[in-house]
Structures are given as structure tokens and as C-alpha cells.
Amino acid sequence: MIESDKGESLKAWVAFCFVGYLLCLGSEGSYGQRRDEVRSELERYLHNLTSLKNTVSPIFAHFSGMCKTIVQTKIRYHLRGVAEMSQKIVDLPTQPAFVIRPVERHELEKLIEIYRSGYEGLEEYAETDEKDIRDYLEWLYEGEPNGFLVAETESELIGFISVHTDWWDRRYQRRTAEFHELVVKRDWQSKGIGKALMMAGLDYARAKGCEYASLWVGEGNLKARKWYHRLGFEEVGKSWGVWVRMVKKLINDV
């Protein structure tokens, strides 16, 4: 390339770079929608600047180096924006995929581990001996097989609920849907599984014509007590020192 051509082309490139940079500064607000486009434009500037640097004299190459640094900084800034936005999307809470269905008798054995893990730290309100747990699960199942529901992911059972809908509430002398048990495996808690099980149990009780739901919860099981409150259960009394009675009306409650 002859010297005067180089000079002309250099001026054109420098002007191009500045216009590019000013456009970058001025269009900050629209990057949200055009981020990918802008990024590829900036990358093209960068590429052009690199070729320019390799073909012009050292003094202009130095100048283009400065432009290059500015443009690179802009690119870094935008790439960081994209990365932060992607991270936010990744961090959004997601609903785990699970189904709720009636348990099958042969699965009761698998529920022993879930029961133990769910009640970790709350053993004073639970059976602890394996045989007692097994007998208890059998008793729940025999009482009403269709009222015994499990939550299941693709690979494992993660929680269960048991309700007997033909239970007699002695306190109020009326029929009630008695929720004898609800437990979610420890590492699956606080993901909406308990609530989904309870909703399914309440629907089942309504379908069986129950007007009330009731349960006993350990007095010191504050998380569960608060949790039942939020689902519309009210505390109506205590018994045997450590148990709190909770009741919910099922008609017109939704």
C-alpha cells in the first residue's frame, strides 16, 4: 500500500472507530433488547481495529491501541452484564417435578427412611424404633389406603400424607378428616412438596364429603404449627401436654 492511501484509510478507520464508540456510549439504554447485536458489532470494531493496528504507522497504531482498549472495556462491561443476567435466571427458584398419587402397599417399607429423615431433630414427636414405624405405616394404610398419598420424583419417593376421612372428632362430636401424618424427606423440605401433599389430601377429604379437617401437632414443632396456620388451620386446644389440636373448615375455605 502506498503511503498516501494508508493515510486516507487510517483517517477513515479512526473516524469509524470514534463514531462506533460514541454510538456505544449513547445507546446504553437499548442494550437490554439488542445485547447480542451490540456485542457482535463491538467485536467487529475490535477485529477491524486489530487489522488497522497491523497495517498503519506506529504512531497511529498507538492511537488505535487506545481505541481498542476503550472498546474492549465496553465489551467486557457488556459481557459482564450478560453473565449477571444469566446468573439471575439460573438462580430463579424452580418448582421440582413430582407427582402425587396413592401409595402402593409394597412401597410402605421405603417410607421408613423418609419418615426418619423428615423427623430428624423432632424425635420426641415421632416413632423412632424401626418396627414401630413399620407398624404405624401399616396402621395408616389399613385405615384408608386411598387416603395415603405419596409425592414421587422421577427417581424416588420424597414425602407422604395420610388422612382417614371417617374419623370421629370427640371434642366436637362430629365427623372429621383426620390427618394422621404428613412428612417430607429432609433435603426436599421447603420446596413446596408439603403444601402440594396437603392440598391433595384436602381435596381428597372434600371429595369424600368431609366438612372439617383436623390434626395433632407437637407443641414444640413450631415450624409445622406456623405452616398449618398459613394453610388455614386454627389451634383449638392441647392434650397430653405436648400435642396441639388444629382444625380447619373445608366448606367455602378456598
Ligand SMILES: CC(C)(COP(=O)(O)OP(=O)(O)OC[C@H]1O[C@@H](n2cnc3c(N)ncnc32)[C@H](O)[C@@H]1OP(=O)(O)O)[C@@H](O)C(=O)NCCC(=O)NCCS
Ligand atoms: C411440615 C412439613 C411437612 C412441610 O413440608 P415442606 O415441603 O417443607 O413445606 P413447603 O415447602 O410446602 O412449605 C414450607 C416453606 O417453603 C416455602 N415454599 C413453598 N413452595 C416453595 C417453592 N416452590 N420453592 C421454594 N420454597 C417454597 C414456603 O413458603 C414455606 O416457607 P418458609 O420457609 O417460611 O417455611 C415438613 O417440614 C416436614 O416434613 N416436617 C417434619 C415432619 C412434621 O413436622 N410433620 C408434621 C406433623 S404434624
